[in-house]
Amino acid sequence: MSTDIVLKNASVLTMDAGQPSAELVAISGDKILMVGDNEALDSVAGANTRIIDCQGRTLVPGFNDAHLHLFSLIRKLLSIELSPAAVSSIADIKEAIRRKAEKTPPGTWLSGTDYNEFYLAEKRCPTRWDIDEVAPGHPVVLTHRSLHACVLNSLALSLAGINGDTPEPEGARIERDLATGEPNGILVEMLAYIRSEVMPPFSDAELDEAFALADRHFLAYGITSFQEATYRNDRSRWQIVRRYKDTGRLRSRVSMMAGPGTRREFQEDGLIMGSGDIHLRLGAVKIMLGESAGQGELTQEELNTLVLDCHRTGFQLAFHAITESAVESAIDALEYVNGRYPVAGRRHRIEHCSECPPYLLERLKKLGAVIVTHPSTIYYNGERYLATVAPEQLPWLYRIKAPLDSGVVVAAASDAPVVPVNPLAGIYGAVTRKAESGQVLLPEERISPAQALSLYTVNAAYASFEEDIKGSIAPGKLADLVVLSADPTKVPPEKIKDIKVEMTIIGGEVVWEG
Numbered sequence: 001m002s003t004d005i006v007l008k009n010a011s012v013l014t015m016d017a018g019q020p021s022a023e024l025v026a027i028s029g030d031k032i033l034m035v036g037d038n039e040a041l042d043s044v045a046g047a048n049t050r051i052i053d054c055q056g057r058t059l060v061p062g063f064n065d066a067h068l069h070l071f072s073l074i075r076k077l078l079s080i081e082l083s084p085a086a087v088s089s090i091a092d093i094k095e096a097i098r099r100k101a102e103k104t105p106p107g108t109w110l111s112g113t114d115y116n117e118f119y120l121a122e123k124r125c126p127t128r129w130d131i132d133e134v135a136p137g138h139p140v141v142l143t144h145r146s147l148h149a150c151v152l153n154s155l156a157l158s159l160a161g162i163n164g165d166t167p168e169p170e171g172a173r174i175e176r177d178l179a180t181g182e183p184n185g186i187l188v189e190m191l192a193y194i195r196s197e198v199m200p201p202f203s204d205a206e207l208d209e210a211f212a213l214a215d216r217h218f219l220a221y222g223i224t225s226f227q228e229a230t231y232r233n234d235r236s237r238w239q240i241v242r243r244y245k246d247t248g249r250l251r252s253r254v255s256m257m258a259g260p261g262t263r264r265e266f267q268e269d270g271l272i273m274g275s276g277d278i279h280l281r282l283g284a285v286k287i288m289l290g291e292s293a294g295q296g297e298l299t300q301e302e303l304n305t306l307v308l309d310c311h312r313t314g315f316q317l318a319f320h321a322i323t324e325s326a327v328e329s330a331i332d333a334l335e336y337v338n339g340r341y342p343v344a345g346r347r348h349r350i351e352h353c354s355e356c357p358p359y360l361l362e363r364l365k366k367l368g369a370v371i372v373t374h375p376s377t378i379y380y381n382g383e384r385y386l387a388t389v390a391p392e393q394l395p396w397l398y399r400i401k402a403p404l405d406s407g408v409v410v411a412a413a414s415d416a417p418v419v420p421v422n423p424l425a426g427i428y429g430a431v432t433r434k435a436e437s438g439q440v441l442l443p444e445e446r447i448s449p450a451q452a453l454s455l456y457t458v459n460a461a462y463a464s465f466e467e468d469i470k471g472s473i474a475p476g477k478l479a480d481l482v483v484l485s486a487d488p489t490k491v492p493p494e495k496i497k498d499i500k501v502e503m504t505i506i507g508g509e510v511v512w513e514g
């Protein structure tokens with residue numbers, strides 16, 4: 001077997017218990033051939049071997065984001081950023097829309113994301129009339145940071161068939177000008193409807209642009225694998241991802257979940273849990289529980305039946321469960337199944353698992369369930385949690401050390417686009433429990449940098465049944481590797497968030513260099 005690449009002079013953190021550290025990694029084809037010391041160079045390198053001198057930098061397994069939303073991320077990458085980091089007034093918002101409109105053919109939808117009136121100089125939401133001034137010939141939708149509200153301009157409102165005579169929709173609200181009764185463009189709880197029923201699907205040109213942006217985005221953060229966790233994933237999304245994978249335009253490996261409503265589409269195509277290949281595979285069935293689930297409430301009995309059916313057809317389950325009651329409902333369902341068919345070894349997952357008091361953790365452990373948590377939200381949103389989460393829930397919020405200590409496998413994920421994909425922010429959050437503001441959330445739940453790395457590598461691979469091929473640096477594993485500017489296990493914890501990804505390698509190919 002010929003050696004294609006040797007990375008030498010590296011501080012290798014293998015995440016492989018059998019050989020935790022090394023200096024050199026040899027790659028043949030898309031796999032790791034050998035892990036050893038610098039002295040092995042002469043015996044492993046041939047005339048055609050590319051030698052990469054890491055000059056003492058740190059080499060870790062490629063990061064695996066165990067839960068994100070590719071199609072929402074794409075939408076965000078294509079849209080105009082209106083967060084407080086990008087704009088500070090409605091005038092700024094108008095200017096940003098005007099610039100985008102100039103570059104976009106008239107009639108094409110424009111989207112802006114993450115406006116937050118609290119941070120705007122005018123202290124109000126933009127209206128249809130603000131947007132009309134700068135983009136009268138483009139339908140425009142701006143989404144609020146919360147995603148509970150959006151603003152449409154006049155053209156978009158007319159395409160949606162919303163005018164002064166439109167009755168108030170059930171469970172939603174059309175805001176109106178107090179004097180005239182005309183809709184002012186602000187719609188509450190109508191975004192999902194606008195996106196699915198009014199806006200056209202992405203054009204091929206938009207998809208091409210978006211996938212190019214997403215691909216670079218993942219590689220720059222060292223994400224060599226991610227797990228797509230959207231319950232709306234269906235056959236058409238699978239085919240889109242397949243197309244970009246096959247043409248090499250999305251290089252990170254994808255494990256895609258199905259939804260309870262779409263899993264049969266996949267089964268009809270002969271795809272079951274684990275089907276696909278090392279580039280794109282079918283993962284768990286995602287089940288939404290609790291408020292904000294957007295899928296209609298299931299009774300516990302209906303949930304039990306659904307979970308039993310998915311389990312019996314070989315699917316892993318991934319429960320979206322944020323609150324204590326949602327987590328308990330997922331556990332109740334798994335215990336119900338466990339009374340009929342053993343669930344141990346099936347690695348059913350609790351996604352978010354934000355509120356997990358000791359009595360629930362105990363039951364999770366007995367079921368062999370996996371927790372998929374979001375340490376980067378501690379960094380990006382910790383301040384908000386401290387200000388808004390009920391005091392009785394705060395001690396159980398996004399716990400990581402307690403589950404690890406009890407033997408539960410915990411994997412990490414960004415839930416992007418909720419927060420940026422950046423795994424180093426997550427490792428920082430898990431190690432320091434610090435928010436961007438410096439406030440600390442549950443210091444007793446701090447874990448070591450090595451443990452935090454395992455959440456994004458071995459444990460994330462375990463969560464999708466792929467630990468035999470990825471997640472650690474060992475002979476025979478896929479050559480998915482990341483070179484870091486510094487060693488997260490050695491720098492002062494405060495510096496972890498400043499560590500940069502300098503090189504990303506997927507399947508033995510250098511796909512990104514910073």
Ligand SMILES: [Zn+2]
Pocket residue numbers: 067068069229415
């Ligand atoms: Zn999610």
